[in-house]
Amino acid sequence: MTDHSDAPLIDSAVEASLEKQHATDSENQRNKKLLARQVARYLIQNPAFFAENMELLESIQLPKESGKTVSLMTHQTNLLRERNIEMRQRLDQLLQNARDNDQLFLHSRRLILTLLEAHTVAEAGDALLRSFKEDFNVEITALTLFGPLPGSGRRLGQVRCCSRTSAETAIGSILRNGRTVCGTLRPAETAFLFGEDASRVASAAVVPLAGQLGILAVGSSDPNHYRSSLGTMFLSYIGEILERLLPDLLARS
Structure with missing residues (x-):
């Protein structure tokens, strides 16, 4: 019959040995961390250390993501x-x-x-549409003036004309906002602004001209081209120029 009377003593000895080893390992780890901090502090305080010990640089190894x-x-x-x-x-x-x-x-x-x-509204409108298309790669440009216009207002060329009342009905929210608007418009707004080209417009930027003069709109077949966050400084700038030029041109018509 096997005698188990010494088993608890053996287990206790093993446990004590493991605890001692764990304590030793913990102490060694603390010493390594302390040493690492001391080395780091020394190198910070002595930035010329490696310049005076260049041979050490080649022996220092750094881990890579690949494991090498x-x-x-x-x-x-x-x-x-x-x-x-x-x-x-x-x-x-x-x-x-x-x-x-x-x-x-x-x-x-x-x-x-x-x-x-430009001497006429037609000339100004033609120049604007041609430049936007050829120089600025704008797919679709529409300039609409609100009547009644000063003078006869007949020589408009590619510039469209409509009453302020019809504009209020179709794009009243844009006009009341008074600022450049970018993004996807409502179907009725797109149809009013771009006429027969409306089916090609998936996104647009619209600039109301001051003084109830009219509205400048540019459109793209790309729904993300004119985003709501798109910078509109240049388009607003052109709108301000038109606000100053068009009244005199209309008066000459």
Whole structure:
């Protein structure tokens, strides 16, 4: 018959040994952390340490996501290469933005000068629609003036004309808002603003002209092209120019 009287003593000895080992491991871990902090503090206080001990840099190993390790110098080289690529990309983007801004300025300047040289509403309207299409890649542009117009108002060319009452009925909320609106319009609003081109318009930007003069609208077949968050500074700027030019042109008609 087997004697089990010594089993509790053996278990206690094993448990004590494990506890002692755990305590030792914990102490070693604390010592490593303390040593790491001391080393880090020393390196911060002595930034020229590696400059005076260059041979150490090649022996320092850093882990990678792949599980492999690389030397600190290799890591620094790769990091600098990545930063250089990122900086070149940023510089390329800045240069492209500068070129785009130069092009925008030239197109805007040409449009404004052409509008200033216009003798009739028709000439101004033709210049506006042509520039928006050819220079600014606008798919659909519609300029609508509200009557009754000063003078005869007959020489309008591509510029549309309607009564203020009909405009209130179709786009009253846009007119009352008084600010440039972007996004998807209601079917009735789209039909009023773009006429026979309405079926091609999935999104639009609309600028009410001050003094109940009229409304400028641009449209796109892309429903996301004219988003509600789209910057409208340029379009509003053109609207302000039209507000100043059109009354005199209408008076000459």
